[in-house]
Amino acid sequence: MTATTDILQDFHSTLRGLDASAVEILDDSRLARALYSSDASIYRVVPAAVAHPRSTDELCALVTAASHVGLPVTTRGAGTTCAGNAVGTGLIINTSAHLNRILSLDPESATAVVEPGVVQDWLQHAGAPHQLRFGPDPSTSTRCTIGGMIGNNACGPRALGYGRTGDNIVDLDLLTADGHVTTLRPGDLTTPFAERLGDLADANLATIRTEFATFSRQVSGYSMEWLLPERGRNLPAFIAGTEATLGIVTKTTVRLVREAPYGLTAALGYPSMPEAADAVTALLPFSPVACEGFGRRIVDVVSRAGRPVPDLPRGDGWMFVELRGDDEAEVASRAKDMVAASGCLDGWVVSDPVQAAALWKIRADGAGLAGVSLDKPAWAGWEDSAVPAADLGAYLRDFESLLEDHGLHGLPYGHFGEGCLHCRIDFPLDQSDGPQRYRSFVTEAAQLVARHGGSVSGEHGDGRARSALLDTMYSPDALSLFGKVKAILDPDNVFNPGILVDPAPLETNIRTHESALSAITISHPEFAADVHRCTGVGKCVAHTAPSAVMCPSYQASGLEVDSTRGRASVLKEMVNGTLIDGWDSPEVERALDLCMACKGCARDCPTGIDMASYRSTVLNEKYRHRLRPRSHVTMGLLPLWERLLNRIPGAPALANKVLAVSPFAHLARWTAGVDQRRPLPRFQPSSRLASKQATSARTIVADQETPTSPATKTPSTGSTSPTRRSGDRGDVVIWVDSFSDMLEGSDLPAVVTVLTDAGYRPKVLSDDVCCGLTWITTGQLNGARRRLRAGLAVLAPLADANIPVVGLEPSCTTVWRDDALRLLPDDPRVGRVARNMHTVAEMLEAANWVPPSLAGHTVVAQPHCHHASILGFGPDKRLLEAAGAKVTVVGGCCGYAGNFGVENGHYDFSVKVAQHDLLPAIEDAGQQAIIVADGFSCRRQTSDLTGRRALTFSELFASHLPSHATR
Structure with a gap:
């Protein structure tokens, strides 16, 4: 179904009649459509409009109006899905912007009631004081939403111990296409559609009992097993994994788990990764919480990237196994017995949390680098297949042979304890035969996984990437059940059409292929390839980690357009050329306006996006034959003006005196395009x-x-x-x-x-x-x-x-x-x-320099963004700590960012960025703390906003030397 202009106009009119205020949260601009035309998959589907509902009432009005006019509805949380089920041709409903409250948390019952846009880590933080957590933990936990986790039945490493998302739902409220919200509880078939679902299950008991729930990671398709009488007719669990094709979850009661206090990590080495996978069945009787596997190539990738690699057990394939329990001695004994039974070449048990974290970091770093370490870009599409754990070793061998047969490459790793294998593959999607080669491989891979009794998806869902492959693992009778379920709950095919039921060919709408012959791709092929490196995983829309820089503008505004991913989406549409016109389009200008060129993404983005360089390229092309803004002439050529000033004896001092006079300072700021609230720097002789x-x-x-x-x-x-x-x-x-x-x-x-x-x-x-x-x-x-x-x-x-x-x-x-x-x-x-x-x-x-003592001093260090992102602040931090100082390293950007923070139109936002990290850190440290900042911008921002002078690293140490000679 394709949304037309007429349908969109009818939708506006109908929505206005239902809830006039809801029209305010609707955006059908080219910018909004560009921002939400892709998710973390390989697909590009431009929506007709985007909505950010502020309440359940507005959400109901949106769905009712869309259903009335036949406008398809796709629900979206953080947009981190790899399967292409968060993009659609109609209305995109973003639940993460406002429907993101934790409504209650009950420690006694170990449950929480949440809206769909709640980020998983928020829920973890809320439960932590009560020693509670939500069990599943996907790698995107810093930004993925509970609604999205329900949609895909998300898992993660610790689903082995705590279950999938669907296993942790108590009840939920489901908004159906008629605009009504129904509370679903296990065993409750009192609603008409629930009763019909029960009847459907009863009429197909043999098919459901033999083809569904054959192993824990059979996520593909609808989880029909939950409708069986012996499963308690668990409708909330059934909704998990339906990928928003049947309705929208508006509220959920989730079950929290108490994590046992004692934990150990066992590191086990094997001759190869497949042989590590072969050993999984020997480990499962010891009740691991997590069991992760990887091979030598992942370790080599981490090492080449300069990341730390601690000693590992002998071998070329490894498994890290986490055990937990209430009794420390029992956990230690269980770990010892497990290592003995594991058949490993070499095995260690690590009890120290710091050492264990260093081991798990190899797995985390390797997973992040696996998709960007190949000679060619690697993509999702066949990234989460799963087989019964006992078959994983054999499947892995066959899978690597299949890659070789197709001339493709990938770095497999995964949740070996449940037979789930992750692998991003270098599909040649930008080549003329790329989509066909992609289809050929994944079709054979699906047939392979079916031969091993597996599932084409083990945790990411099917979406556009795998819905067309479901016939390889399900019989026609089983597939027909999906259509019948859809007809019961969504008879007019409003929700996420083409997902799971009646799918389009899986090579349809591949974004890199669509842009391969665009004008910008031809004239600027390297730029086009660079912006398409963004896979949409959304690390830039996560809350900033203590050591992270990316993405300060998003941290300040919370808007998709101000994230690295949002900017990349707009630039990808510019490269494509069908939605956004070119280098000088207003959409591109808006997307890049608040980019501070911090280069945080160059380090923190898993795919290596460097938005600062893309921004420079866009500005270069935009003004190639056009008059530039005043600030480009004044601040852009600042070194020239400084040198001219220094050629005249006494000119720097004279300039300082003139600029100290208010009218002249005002004129200078106006001429330079500087905000009138910014103090001007003072000049000095060379x-x-x-x-x-x-x-x-x-x-x-x-x-x-x-x-x-x-x-x-x-x-x-x-x-x-x-x-x-x-x-x-x-x-x-x-x-x-x-x-x-x-x-x-x-x-x-x-x-x-x-x-x-x-x-x-x-x-x-x-x-x-x-x-x-x-x-x-x-x-x-x-x-x-x-x-x-x-x-x-x-x-x-x-x-x-x-x-x-x-x-x-x-x-x-x-x-x-x-x-x-x-x-x-x-x-x-x-x-x-x-x-x-x-x-x-x-x-x-x-030089192994011994710094002078800073014992008793508190230091607030604000690394310049480029220092943290490119140069590395490690040596600075180590020397400050070696001197005995209590050091707080500020994460994020100061907000000044070169000419950004002084330009007209940016001052308020610059201050807002500073209020996110820098200013709170200075305030928390107290008046006696020493502020250290090597960046000119960082020192200016500190002075402008706090009235305090920041020292450079060298000034601090030089001032504490007993003399400027030997000590």
């Missing part, structure tokens, strides 16, 4: 030229006496700490960027002090080297390339001479370590310069 250590690169290279250069790799924590000034560590060159050079607040003297204290001979680079940062952030990429090439002429000889270079401003240092590699991919000098560019903390840690 700090690099004023330095006693100022030397040209040519002189430094010519004068060097083959010094011993420090290792650029961070030393291990087990290295012996030397005494201060432990010998001559050779020359190190300090590159002074434009911000540190000519804007007041440079920490150059402090950097010289601490590097000298560590045994280096610091030289200040007198050459005028600009990285082009402000050109990059304003999308003037040709100008940025010119400055980078000029800088390479100075910095490359230093790299070739093995003389390390230290950057001061994190964002400028990041340009050489990241942006330059992208902007000048064919210049071999860039890689050498990138490897030779370091932070102060990296150089100090490489």
Whole structure:
């Protein structure tokens, strides 16, 4: 069914008659339709409209009106489904925006009543004070909603111990297509449709008893077994896994579990991953809560990504098994017996929670990297098949042979305890025969899984990806039951048409294939491929983890359009070219307007999205032949204006005096496009030229006496700490960027002090080297390339001479370590310069420097976003902690973000971002706390909003040295 303009107009009119206020939450703009045209699957389906109901009454009105005019309805939570069941041609109803309350939590009955948009982690946090939790724990728990979990019958690793979502539902309220809400309880067949479902089950007992619930992860299709009399006619459990094809869950009472207090992790090694899978049946009698398996390739991927890999038991295939219980000795004894019975090559039992967490992190990191570590993009589509656990080893061997036969690649891992295998595969979806090759593989894979008695989906649902494959695992009689159920509950096919019942061919509406011949794909193939890397898993719409940056704009607004995923969705539609017009479309402008180019997504996004670089490309193309905003000329070319000012003796001081006069400051802000509430920075004469250590690169290279250069790799924590000034560590060159050079607040003297204290001979680079940062952030990429090439002429000889270079401003240092590699991919000098560019903390840690004591001090450290995301704040944090300080590292962005926070129209949002992480951290630490921020933007934001001065890392340590010599 395709929604037409006439149907949409009729829908508006009908909705207005039912609930005039509900029209306010309806959005049929091109922007909204672009944002919700994809989920975490491979599919693209543009909806007619999107609604964000604020109450159950509005939700009922939406469904009633849609049903009346024949507008299809698709319900959506966080949109993290991999199966394509959260996209549709009609009305998308987003329950996560407002219908997200925990209505009650009863510790005595261990139940909670929740609305469908409640995020699973919110429920976990609410239950934690009572030692309660919701059992299933999918990997997307930081953003997936309970409604979505019910729709797919979600599981996760600990479903082995605590059951699937459907196993943990007490009752639920279901909104049907007639606009009525019915409470469903186990055994209650008093409603007309419930009675008819019971009759349907009674008429097909043999089919249901033989084809359904054959093993725990048989998630595909409708769970007809719950309608059987011996299953208690459990309608709430039956609704789980119906993928919103029968109605919308408006409220649910869920069962919570008490997690046993004592837990152990057993790490078991086997010769191969299939052999690890073979051993599952030997482990299950020991009642594991979780049993996860993976192979050598996953470990190698984690290692290559620079993630920590602790020692593992001998082998090339592993299983991590979690056991829990109320008696510590009993759990330990059970773990010992399990290892003995496991048949492993080598096995350990880990009781220390920190060591156990390090082991489980390998599994988590590997799962996140598995989809982006292949030579080609890897996709969902056949990512959660399942077989009975006893058959998993054989299935895994056959599956890997099937991949090889089709010339495809993937990195399998999964919930081995229940026979569920995860694997994203490098389907060539952008090629002309890609969809056909995709269909060929998954069809054979479905036949394979059926031969092993399995299910095409083990926890993600069928959706558009697998509904057409259900005939491989179910008989015609079983399939006919799905249609009959649909006819009872949704006779007019309003809810999620084409899912589970009467599906379209599974290769229909594959998004990368649809955009393969678009104008932008042809003219900018790399850009098009990059934006399509977003698979929609939605880590960017999760609550920020303590160490995460992504996505500060979403954290501040809570709007999909301000998330990395939302922006990628809009850019994908721009690339496609049928919904959004091009580089200069208002939808693209809105999507990127509040992007602060923090690069948090470049590190935190599992698929490696770098929205900052995409934003620069869009701005570059948008203004290629157009007049730019004033701020692009003033702030975008700021280093030029600074240099012009410095050529006139006394000009910086004169400029400061003039700008201290209110009318002149007002005029300067207006001219520059700066918000009138922003204090202006003060200028200073060039700090690099004023330095006693100022030397040209040519002189430094010519004068060097083959010094011993420090290792650029961070030393291990087990290295012996030397005494201060432990010998001559050779020359190190300090590159002074434009911000540190000519804007007041440079920490150059402090950097010289601490590097000298560590045994280096610091030289200040007198050459005028600009990285082009402000050109990059304003999308003037040709100008940025010119400055980078000029800088390479100075910095490359230093790299070739093995003389390390230290950057001061994190964002400028990041340009050489990241942006330059992208902007000048064919210049071999860039890689050498990138490897030779370091932070102060990296150089100090490489020298095994012993920092002065900061014992008794509380430090609030705000890493610049680029520092945290690209450079890495680990060395800084370790040195602060080694000095004895109590350190709080602020997660997220300060909100200033270069020119973003000063531009007209961004000030209020900039403050809102600061209020999310930075300002609360400063307030909680108290007035005596020391604020540390190496980023010029971060220091300005701190000063502007708190009136307090933030020190740089070097200033803090230099001020605590007993002298600027040896100690």
